Amino acid sequence: MSTQKRGLVIAIASGKGGVGKSTSSVNTGIELARQGADVIIIDADKQRTSAKCIERRNQAREGNHNLPVVHCIEKLGDIKATITDAASRYDVVIIDPAGRDSRELRLALITADVIYIPTQASQPDLETLEDLEQIINETQDMNPDRVIRAFVSMAPTNGNSKSDEVNAREFINSFDLIPASKRRTCYRTAYKTSMLTGIGVVEGKDSKAKAEIQTLTKEIVSHG
Numbered sequence: 001m002s003t004q005k006r007g008l009v010i011a012i013a014s015g016k017g018g019v020g021k022s023t024s025s026v027n028t029g030i031e032l033a034r035q036g037a038d039v040i041i042i043d044a045d046k047q048r049t050s051a052k053c054i055e056r057r058n059q060a061r062e063g064n065h066n067l068p069v070v071h072c073i074e075k076l077g078d079i080k081a082t083i084t085d086a087a088s089r090y091d092v093v094i095i096d097p098a099g100r101d102s103r104e105l106r107l108a109l110i111t112a113d114v115i116y117i118p119t120q121a122s123q124p125d126l127e128t129l130e131d132l133e134q135i136i137n138e139t140q141d142m143n144p145d146r147v148i149r150a151f152v153s154m155a156p157t158n159g160n161s162k163s164d165e166v167n168a169r170e171f172i173n174s175f176d177l178i179p180a181s182k183r184r185t186c187y188r189t190a191y192k193t194s195m196l197t198g199i200g201v202v203e204g205k206d207s208k209a210k211a212e213i214q215t216l217t218k219e220i221v222s223h224g
Contacts, residue, residue: 007038007087008224010094011112015132017099019125020118020153022049023191024216025096026070030057030200031217033068037091040071044079044097044104049195057198067203079104083111092221101135109135110142114223116216117178118153118185121161121168129171129178136177147223151181151216157188183216185209 012025022045029039043051054072061067071090075082079095086093095112097104109115117132119125129150136148150172152165165184172180185191190206193199201209 007090008092008114008221009083009087009112010092010220010224011097011108011115012094012118013097013105013108013112013115013132014099014117014119015101015128015135016125017047019099019120020185020191021099022047022053022096023195024116024118024153024185025050025094026053027191027194027200027202027213028217028220029070029092029094030068031202031213032092032221033070034200034202038071039092039094040073040086040090041094041096042079042082042086043072043074044076044095044108046076046098048074050096053195053198055198056196060198067199077103078107080107080111083107101131106135106139109139109146112143112146114220115146115148116181116220117148117150119150119168119172120154121152121164126168126171129175133175133177140177148178149181149219149223150178152184154187155184157186181216181219183212183219185212185216 014021029041033039041050051072051074095108097108152168155161169180188209190201190209194201
C-alpha cells in the first residue's frame with residue numbers, strides 16, 4: 001500500500017459495547033499491516049481493549065519479528081487533534097471509541113473518512129442503531145463526505161442464522177444514514193484467541209475467520 005499525504009481514517013464505532021468493535025478494529029489493523037500499511041489504532045475507550053491486545057502483540061513480536069507492527073496509542077476526551085496528527089504520520093488510522101454516546105464517539109464520527117458499525121443481529125442490538133443514527137445526523141454537516149456502513153458481527157455459525165442476518169440487513173437499511181454492508185463476522189473461537197494473544201485471525205489457522213476479516217477490510221478501504 002502506497003504512502004498517502006494524509007492517511008485514511010477509519011472509525012469502528014457502535015452505540016453499545018460487546019458487539020465486536022475492538023475485535024474488528026484490531027483484526028482490521030493487523031490485516032492492513034500485513035498488506036504493508038503503516039497502521040495506528042487510537043484506543044479512545046477507557047476499557048482499553050484494543051490497547052491491551054496490541055500490548056500482547058508487542059510481547060509476541062519479541063519472539064517472532066515476522067509479525068508486522070501495529071501501533072497503538074490511547075487518548076480520551078478531545079481526540080480530534082490526535083487523529084489529525086496520526087493521519088499525517090500513518091497510512092491508516094483506526095479509531096476505537098467507546099460503545100456509547102461520548103465525546104470520543106462524536107469526534108470520531110466527525111473526523112473519520114470511513115465509519116463501520118458492528119451490530120449483532122438481535123433486535124435489542126439493532127434498536128441501538130436508532131440512537132446512533134441520531135448522533136450521526138447531528139454530526140452530518142461537519143463531515144458530509146464520510147462513508148458509513150453497518151455490518152452484522154458475532155453471527156452464529158449455524159445455518160439457522162441466515163434468515164436473522166437477512167432480516168437484520170433489512171432493518172439496517174430502513175435507516176437513512178446507515179446503509180447495510182453485506183460483510184459479516186461470525187462468533188468464532190479464533191476471534192477470542194486473537195484478542196488474548198495479539199495474533200490476528202489472518203495470521204492464524206481458521207480460514208473462515210481469516211476470509212471474513214479480509215473481505216471486511218477490503219470493503220472498508222475501497223471507500224477510501
